[in-house]
Amino acid sequence: MKGKQAALRPMQRKKAVIKNLQAYSFMLPNLILFAACSLYPVIWTLKYVFYQYGGYGTGEPLFVGFENLARVFRDKVYWESVLHTFTYGFGKLILILPLAFFLALLLNEQKKGNGLAQSIVFLPTIMSSAVMGLVFYLLFNAYNGEINKYLMEAHIIDQPINWLGKDHAMKTLVITAVWGGVGNYMVYFIAGIQQVSTDVIESAKIDGAGRLQSIWYIILPMLGPILKIILMLAITSAFNDITNVMVLTEGGPNNATMVMSLYGYKYFFPVSATQAAVPQYGYGAAVSVISAVIAGAVTVVYLKISKKLDDIY
Amino acid sequence: MVGKKAVKERTRSASRSAFIAGVGKWIFVGIMIVFTIYPIIYTVLGSLKTNVELTQGGGFLPSEWHFENFYQAFVEADFVRYTGNSIIVSTAVTALAVITCSLAGFILARRNFVGKKVLLALYMTMMFVSLGSVTLYPIYELLQALKINKSLVGLIIALTGGQAANVFLVMGFTKAIPKELDEAAIIDGCSLYGVYSRIIVPLSKPILAVVALFAFRNSWNDYITSLIMTIAVPKLQTLTVAVVQLKYSVNAAAEWHIMLAGASIAIIPILIVYMLAHKQFIAGLTAGAVKG
Numbered sequence: 184m185k186g187k188q189a190a191l192r193p194m195q196r197k198k199a200v201i202k203n204l205q206a207y208s209f210m211l212p213n214l215i216l217f218a219a220c221s222l223y224p225v226i227w228t229l230k231y232v233f234y235q236y237g238g239y240g241t242g243e244p245l246f247v248g249f250e251n252l253a254r255v256f257r258d259k260v261y262w263e264s265v266l267h268t269f270t271y272g273f274g275k276l277i278l279i280l281p282l283a284f285f286l287a288l289l290l291n292e293q294k295k296g297n298g299l300a301q302s303i304v305f306l307p308t309i310m311s312s313a314v315m316g317l318v319f320y321l322l323f324n325a326y327n328g329e330i331n332k333y334l335m336e337a338h339i340i341d342q343p344i345n346w347l348g349k350d351h352a353m354k355t356l357v358i359t360a361v362w363g364g365v366g367n368y369m370v371y372f373i374a375g376i377q378q379v380s381t382d383v384i385e386s387a388k389i390d391g392a393g394r395l396q397s398i399w400y401i402i403l404p405m406l407g408p409i410l411k412i413i414l415m416l417a418i419t420s421a422f423n424d425i426t427n428v429m430v431l432t433e434g435g436p437n438n439a440t441m442v443m444s445l446y447g448y449k450y451f452f453p454v455s456a457t458q459a460a461v462p463q464y465g466y467g468a469a470v471s472v473i474s475a476v477i478a479g480a481v482t483v484v485y486l487k488i489s490k491k492l493d494d495i496y
Numbered sequence: 497m498v499g500k501k502a503v504k505e506r507t508r509s510a511s512r513s514a515f516i517a518g519v520g521k522w523i524f525v526g527i528m529i530v531f532t533i534y535p536i537i538y539t540v541l542g543s544l545k546t547n548v549e550l551t552q553g554g555g556f557l558p559s560e561w562h563f564e565n566f567y568q569a570f571v572e573a574d575f576v577r578y579t580g581n582s583i584i585v586s587t588a589v590t591a592l593a594v595i596t597c598s599l600a601g602f603i604l605a606r607r608n609f610v611g612k613k614v615l616l617a618l619y620m621t622m623m624f625v626s627l628g629s630v631t632l633y634p635i636y637e638l639l640q641a642l643k644i645n646k647s648l649v650g651l652i653i654a655l656t657g658g659q660a661a662n663v664f665l666v667m668g669f670t671k672a673i674p675k676e677l678d679e680a681a682i683i684d685g686c687s688l689y690g691v692y693s694r695i696i697v698p699l700s701k702p703i704l705a706v707v708a709l710f711a712f713r714n715s716w717n718d719y720i721t722s723l724i725m726t727i728a729v730p731k732l733q734t735l736t737v738a739v740v741q742l743k744y745s746v747n748a749a750a751e752w753h754i755m756l757a758g759a760s761i762a763i764i765p766i767l768i769v770y771m772l773a774h775k776q777f778i779a780g781l782t783a784g785a786v787k788g
Contacts, residue, residue, distance in 0.1 A: 205688055206609035213600035214615070216592075217658035219638060221622045224631030286528060289521045302774045303529050306536065309770050309777060313719030313736045314762045317743055318539050321752055327551035329538060362531065367781065374782040394517070423626055426719050430740055444628045451633045452724060456744035464633065471630045478626065 231468040238462045251469035260438055261470060264446040265477060267353065271442055272421030274357040275364070280417065283365050287372030288398065301373070305366035312363055316430030319359045323347055323431075352432050352440045359427055364420075368413060375409035376402060411489045418485060422478040429454060447471035539763065542756040550752040562753070569757040577731060578738040579761060585652055585722070585734055586715040592656045593711035594704050601666025602696050606678065607688075619660040632724045639725070648732055651725040655715050662707045669703040670696060706780035709773060716766055735762040 207214075232251055236244035255261055286304060290297045307315070322328050323346035331343040346355045379402055387397045403410075425444040428434060433455045434441035445454065450467025453460035542550055543565055545558040569575045604612065632654070639650040677699075678691050686694065697704075719736045726732040733741070739758040742751060770777060 202607070203609045206603050206607045206612075209599045209603035209692070210609075210615070213596035213659065213663060216596060216653065216656055217619065217622070217660065220631075220635055220654060220656070221658035221660065222618065223638065224634040225622065225625055225627060227634035228627050228630060282528070285524065289525055300525050300529060301778065304532050305774070305778055306532060306767075306770065308781075309713055309717075309766055310536070310763055311717035311719065311736045311766075313717070313740050314759045315535060317740050317755060318535050318759055320743065321542075321550075321755065322535060322538060327553075327752075332553050362535065365528070366532070370778050370781050419626075423628060425629060429720070430743070447627075448629050448720075451630050452727075456741060467630055471627045475625060475627050479624070 228468045228471060231465050232472050234465045236464045238464060244465070247465065251465050252473070254466060255469050255473050258470075260441070261443070261446055263438065264434075264441040264443045265474075267440060268422060268442045268444075270353060271357060271360070271424070271440075272418065274353070275360045275421055275424075276414075276417050278357065278361045279364050279368055280413075282361070283368035284372050286365070286369040287376055288402070290369070291373045291376045301366075301369070304369055307363045307365075308367045310363075312426045313430050315363065316359070316427045319355075319427075320347070320431055323355050347432060347436070349436050349439045352436065356428060356432060356440055359431060360424060363427065368417065371409070371413045371416070372406075375406045375413070378409065379405045414489070415482065415485065419478065419482060422474075422481075433458075443470070443474040443477070447474055536763070536767075539756055539759050543753065543760040545753055545756075547750055547753045550756070551749075565753045565757040566761070569754050569761060573738070573742070573754060573758065575735070575738065575758060575761055578733055578735045581648065581732060582716060582735040582762075584648055585655065586712050588648075588652045589655045589715035590708050590712045592652065593659055593662065594708050596656070597659050597662040597666050597707050598697065598700065598704055599692075600663045602670050602692050602700075604663070605667045605670035606675075606696075619658070619663060622658060623660045623664075629720050629724075632721060636724060645725070646729050646732075651722060651732065651734075654725050655718060655721050656711075659707075659711075662711075666700065666703055666707065669700055673699050705776060709769075709776055709780055712769070713766065713777075 231244070233246060233248060234244040235247045235251070290301050290304075322330050325331060325343050325345045325347065328346070330346065331340070334340045335343065344351060346352070383401055383405070384397055387401050392400070423444060425442070425448065428440060428442055428445050429448075432440040434445050434449070447467050447470040448454065449460070450463045450470065451460070452462075541556070541558060544561045544563065545554060545565075546560075546562055548554075549559060570579075603609075604616065635654050636645060636650075639645040639654065644650040644653070673696065677695050681691050681695050717736060718734075719740065722734045723737045723740075726734070726737060735758070739755065739762050742748065742755045742758055745751065748755075
C-alpha cells in the first residue's frame with residue numbers, strides 16, 4: 184500500500200508539471216509581448232526616475248536619488264502643462280458629453296435614417312488622429328485655411344482668426360478633440376439607454392409623463408451606473424491624448440498647449456522634425472511617473488465622489 | 497360631439513408637436529453630421545485640387561480633377577513604399593494580436609496553473625498604469641539590443657504589445673462558453689490543444705473579430721509608436737508617419753495638395769473597412785468598454 188502511494192506521487196507530480204507546462208505553452212506568446220512591451224518599460228521608467236542619463240555616448244547613468252522628482256516640483260513649465268491638461272480635459276468633457284448624450288437620445292431608436300446618422304457621427308473614431316491632425320492644421324491655418332475663409336465670407340469675422348496662435352490654440356485643440364470623440368461617447372450612451380427597459384418608459388408615458396420628464400426622471404437616473412463608466416473613460420482618455428496635440432500644435436505656441444503627456448515625451452524624443460531633442464531620460468521618467476500619479480489621483484477622487492452620489496440616490 | 501372634436505384637436509396638436517420635434521431633431525443631427533463629415537470631405541476633395549486652389553481659396557469642388565496629385569504622392573513622395581509598409585505592419589499586428597490573445601484568454605479562462613493569480617494581477621495593474629509614450633524608449637532600446645530595430649519586425653512587436661485589455665475580453669467570452677463542451681470533447685479523446693482548436697476557436701469567432709478589427713484600426717492609424725520605431729530607418733515609415741512628415745518638408749507651403757493626397761491614401765482603406773464592417777465596429781466598442 185505504502186509502496187503504491189510512493190510510486191503514485193512522482194507520477195502525479197509529473198502530471199502536474201506537464202499540465203503547467205501545457206498551460207504556459209498557451210500563455211507564452213502573449214506573455215513574452217506583455218513582459219517586453221508592458222512590464223519591462225514600466226520597471227525601466229521607475230528605475231530611471233532616480234538616475235541622470237542622456238542615452239548612448241553620454242556616459243554611464245548617474246544615480247541622483249530624488250533629485251529628478253524634486254526638480255519636477257520646481258518646474259514651472261511642467262505645472263503649467265498640468266493646468267493645460269485639466270483645461271483641455273474639462274473643455275473636452277463639457278462639450279462632448281452633452282452633445283453625445285443628445286445624439287444618443289435622438290438616434291437610439293431603430294428608425295430609418297438613425298442608423299446611417301449614427302454611422303456617420305461615429306466615423307472620426309476610426310480615423311488616424313495624426314492624419315486628421317494634419318488636415319486640421321491646414322483647415323485652421325490663419326491665412327490660407329478654409330475655416331477662416333468661410334467665416335469671412337459669411338461676415339462673421341472681418342479679420343482672420345489665428346486659430347493656432349497663443350490665444351486660440353487650446354480652443355482649436357478642444358474642437359478637434361470633440362470632433363474625434365463625440366461618436367464614441369454617443370455609442371456608449373446608446374448602449375446605456377438601450378439597457379433602460381422600454382417598459383418603464385412606456386408606463387411613464389401612460390402615466391402622462393412628457394418626453395422631457397421621462398428623460399429627466401427616468402432615463403438619466405437609470406443611466407447612473409453606465410454614466411459612471413462613461414465619465415471614467417472620458418477622464419482617463421483626456422489625460423492620455425497626445426497625438427493630436429503633437430501634430431496640430433506641437434505643444435506650442437510657446438507652450439500654450441503643452442499637456443503633461445507631451446511634456447514627458449519631450450525629454451525622450453523630439454516633438455517635431457524641426458526641433459532637436461536633448462534627451463534627459465531620468466528627468467523625463469520622473470515627469471511621466473508624477474503625471475501618472477496625478478491621473479491616478481484624479482481617478483480615485485472621481486470614484487470616491489461617484490460613490491457618494493450613489494449613496495444619495 | 498364636443499369630446500370627439502377635442503380629441504381630434506389634441507391628436508392634431510400632438511402630431512404637430514411631434515413634427516416640430518422631428519424637425520428640431522434633424523436640425524441638430526444635421527449640424528453634427530456636417531461637423532463630422534466636413535474635414536473628411538475636405539481631405540478627399542482637396543486631394544484633387546491644385547495647391548493654388550487650396551491656399552488662395554477656390555470652390556467647394558475642384559475646378560479640375562487633378563488625379564495626378566495621387567501619382568505625385570505615390571511615385572515622387574514614395575508613398576507606394578509606405579503603403580506597403582502599412583499593409584504589412586497592420587496585417588501582422590492583427591494576426592499576432594488575435595493569436596496571442598486567443599491563446600492566453602482561453603487558458604486563463606479554463607485552467608488553473610502555477611502563477612496564474614500573479615499574472616492576472618500584473619495584467620490588471622498594467623491596464624491602469626499609464627506612463628504614456630515614454631515607455632517607447634525602453635522598448636526601442638530592447639529591440640536595439642535584440643538587433644530587430646532596423647526592420648519592420650521591431651515595429652510589429654512594439655505595436656502589438658501586451659494586449660492586456662483584449663486578453664481579458666477573450667477570457668470573459670471564453671468563460672461564457674459552456675464547460676460541458678470541453679469535457680465532452682475530452683471524453684471523446686481530444687487533447688487540450690484539440691479542445692482549443694476544435695471547440696473554442698470556432699465558438700469565439702465573434703470576439704476574435706472584435707479584437708482583429710480594433711488591432712487593425714489601431715495599427716493602421718498609429719502615429720507615435722511607428723514614428724519612433726522607424727526613426728533610424730525612414731524607409732520603414734508607415735503611411736501615417738510619412739503623411740505627417742510632409743508637414744515638415746522644406747516646401748510644405750507649396751504642397752498642400754500632396755499632403756491631402758497622402759492623407760486620403762491613409763484614410764481611404766480604413767473608410768472602406770468601416771463601410772463593410774461599421775456595425776461590428778460600433779458593437780465591438782461597447783463589448784469592450786461597457787461590459788468590461
